[in-house]
Amino acid sequence: xxxxxxxxxxxxxxxxxxxxxxxxxxxxxxxxxxxxxxxxxxxxxxxxxxxxxxxxxxxxxxxxxxxxxxxxxxxxxxxxxxxxxxxxxxxxxxxxxxxxxxxxxxxxxxxxxxxxxxxx
Numbered sequence: 669x670x671x672x673x674x675x676x677x678x679x680x681x682x683x684x685x686x687x688x689x690x691x692x693x694x695x696x697x698x699x700x701x702x703x704x705x706x707x708x709x710x711x712x713x714x715x716x717x718x719x720x721x722x723x724x725x726x727x728x729x730x731x732x733x734x735x736x737x738x739x740x741x742x743x744x745x746x747x748x749x750x751x752x753x754x755x756x757x758x759x760x761x762x763x764x765x766x767x768x769x770x771x772x773x774x775x776x777x778x779x780x781x782x783x784x785x786x787x788x
Contacts, residue, residue, distance in 0.1 A: 669694050673777040674770060682711040683769060687725030687776055695784070697732050717760035722773050723750060726780040733784060742783050749779050 672690035681689065685707035692699045707728075710721050726746055730739040747757060753775065754762050763769055 669781040670774050670777040683722040684725035691729040720759045722776045
């Protein structure tokens with residue numbers, strides 16, 4: 669999933685969509701064309717520097733793959749794991765000292781895939 673997410677990032681897709689698209693391809697989910705458009709609405713920390721939108725893409729993927737209860741549990745597990753490494757979930761705080769978010773996107777893709785595989 670990581671390589672696909674980084675590939676889509678290089679192609680110019682936003683952070684939430686690269687995670688959603690990479691995961692959808694890996695797990696055989698057909699995304700409607702509108703998925704990309706809807707992800708554009710949550711780019712750059714929702715436009716106010718809020719939660720990292722790559723995390724949002726992962727949560728959307730959880731929602732497509734699991735029941736609501738399980739998706740919420742995985743969401744919290746992902747947030748804890750991510751916060752342990754980056755000490756924040758906030759887009760601005762995470763990206764403040766980076767030229768780009770390639771490492772962040774890669775880490776989220778890996779964590780997301782690990783959580784999915786453990787919970788299939």
